Amino acid sequence: MAVIEARGLCLDFPYYHIGARSLKKRLMGKSRLHTDPSNRIVVTALRNLDFRIGTGDRVALVGPNGAGKTTLLRTLAGVYEPVAGSLTVTGQIGALIDVAAGMDNESTGRENVRLRGLYRGLTDAECDRLAEEVAEFAGLGDFFDVPIRTYSAGMGVRLSFAMATAMQPQVLLMDEWFLAGDAAFMAKAEERLARLVGGADIMVVATHDFAVVRRWCNRAIRLEGGMILADGPVEEVLGGLEATA
Amino acid sequence: MLDQTAATMPAYHVDAADPQRLRKAIEDVRLGASRWRLAFTLAWLDIRNRYRGSVLGPFWLTLSTGAMLLGLGLLYSTLFNMSLREYLPHLAVSLVIWNAISQMVNDATTSLTASEGIIRQLPLPYTVHALRCVMRNGIIAAHNFPLILVVFLICGHLPGPEAVLAIPGLILIAINSVAAALFLGMLCARFRDIGPIVGSTMQLAFFLTPILWKPRLLGHWEAWMPLNPFYAILETVRGPLVEGGGPPLAWVAAILYTIATVVVAAVFFVRFRGRVAFWV
Numbered sequence: 001m002a003v004i005e006a007r008g009l010c011l012d013f014p015y016y017h018i019g020a021r022s023l024k025k026r027l028m029g030k031s032r033l034h035t036d037p038s039n040r041i042v043v044t045a046l047r048n049l050d051f052r053i054g055t056g057d058r059v060a061l062v063g064p065n066g067a068g069k070t071t072l073l074r075t076l077a078g079v080y081e082p083v084a085g086s087l088t089v090t091g092q093i094g095a096l097i098d099v100a101a102g103m104d105n106e107s108t109g110r111e112n113v114r115l116r117g118l119y120r121g122l123t124d125a126e127c128d129r130l131a132e133e134v135a136e137f138a139g140l141g142d143f144f145d146v147p148i149r150t151y152s153a154g155m156g157v158r159l160s161f162a163m164a165t166a167m168q169p170q171v172l173l174m175d176e177w178f179l180a181g182d183a184a185f186m187a188k189a190e191e192r193l194a195r196l197v198g199g200a201d202i203m204v205v206a207t208h209d210f211a212v213v214r215r216w217c218n219r220a221i222r223l224e225g226g227m228i229l230a231d232g233p234v235e236e237v238l239g240g241l242e243a244t245a
Numbered sequence: 246m247l248d249q250t251a252a253t254m255p256a257y258h259v260d261a262a263d264p265q266r267l268r269k270a271i272e273d274v275r276l277g278a279s280r281w282r283l284a285f286t287l288a289w290l291d292i293r294n295r296y297r298g299s300v301l302g303p304f305w306l307t308l309s310t311g312a313m314l315l316g317l318g319l320l321y322s323t324l325f326n327m328s329l330r331e332y333l334p335h336l337a338v339s340l341v342i343w344n345a346i347s348q349m350v351n352d353a354t355t356s357l358t359a360s361e362g363i364i365r366q367l368p369l370p371y372t373v374h375a376l377r378c379v380m381r382n383g384i385i386a387a388h389n390f391p392l393i394l395v396v397f398l399i400c401g402h403l404p405g406p407e408a409v410l411a412i413p414g415l416i417l418i419a420i421n422s423v424a425a426a427l428f429l430g431m432l433c434a435r436f437r438d439i440g441p442i443v444g445s446t447m448q449l450a451f452f453l454t455p456i457l458w459k460p461r462l463l464g465h466w467e468a469w470m471p472l473n474p475f476y477a478i479l480e481t482v483r484g485p486l487v488e489g490g491g492p493p494l495a496w497v498a499a500i501l502y503t504i505a506t507v508v509v510a511a512v513f514f515v516r517f518r519g520r521v522a523f524w525v
Contacts, residue, residue, distance in 0.1 A: 010261075013523065014523050016435070016523075016524065074365070074366075077368050078257050078259075078368035079364070079365060079366070079367070079368050079522050080522050080523070081259055081261075081264075081519035081520075081522070082259055082261050083261055084261045084262075085260075085261055086258070086259060086260035086261065086262070087257075087258070087259050087260075088256065088257070088258045088259075089256065089257040089258075090255075090256045090257075091255070091256075092255060093255075093257065093368075095366075095367070095368070097366050098366045101362055101363055101365075101366035101367055102362070102363050102366070102367060104290050104294070106290070106293070106294045106297060107290065114286075115286060115287075115290075118280075118282055118283040118286055119283060119367060119369065121280060121283075
């Protein structure tokens, strides 16, 4: 049973490399930027979040830019450690936050898939299987063995999509709904995404697209200024969001 | 692809009130070491991409070190009134090992910031990035090692069986490298001014360490040499290869310095590991 449980989760984002002194005056007193006890300027990215996501939940994180959606996803994935509160994620985590991260432009598609396999901690044999699966789905033909720096944008998307979705995690974390590429690819992509989402116990997706939320999710969490403003069934939360917009 | 049974279902747990820093740091190192294949692949790609399209590739370094050996060898053997056969083996080992150490230390300052894109997107043990940096510099340094052999052959210098002691010496350097990659990598991610400071320190250390000159030229000051950590570490490799075994004091000092670097790096890593993602 996969579970995500957050209690009083807080995350402050420090600003180290900006002119702290000159900015201090301007920023002090505003709501989200403040100085912490060791006199650093920080922005409160997540403020006191409490939620529990259980098996079967398809959660959409909605809210304006800078609401903390991606930061929350990265915290769930284990990239950022919270400064206060606790977080427990039970289940194999699969994070599709930036699918291009860790790709090597000078390497071929196949080498990149193997590299991704190594990032995921797979064995050599598993990497080979991953490469075959990706090759079949991405349909790049001979280009699979050519450095990806020569790929067109569409080919790059097909490769990263095939690579990213070639897994079956129990907890699926996604930033934005990466749907691009040509029409023939879209149909294949939808089917594959549906399988990925269906196979996961939990999905959390950060998105702006309400159509995506309505289609794929059964629960929405509305974030603003790092706080949860609403948490509940999709229509309820989106209704509230549209009413204020 | 990632089959997991319920019994072994992994759990990720963080609690700011009970950070369990030591346990997580040990876990990071353990997991990072088990991912050495990833670190090695990345190190290999770094080198391949750096020398893409170049005919000689990393052997350019061998060539430039060779030219430096020849030039410095001719000049300084004359300045010091030593025969080339006596001076060159010393210079070859010193210069090759020093280049390895100095490149390693300078690269360590960016071991984490260079992987910023990965650190902020993929939860990976930070040890992997440190190992990548160490392996990259190890591979590059290995391109210079044949020069030592060539010089030894030309000068007819044949080290005795004590030469195997150079291996523990190289292991000491490797341990220090991992510690430096973690410690300097973190420190320089947080304080961006440390990198240039380290650069100038290494430049100064090149002249203060017996690389161009031999320790005995210092006269009665030679006894103080072990205070220079670079001398101690260097001597654990140069001693066995050139002097018929390093002075015991240098070995003791080198081991103490290694323990000190590892302890400092470990304490810093345990305490601040959780902050790295915010620093890079």
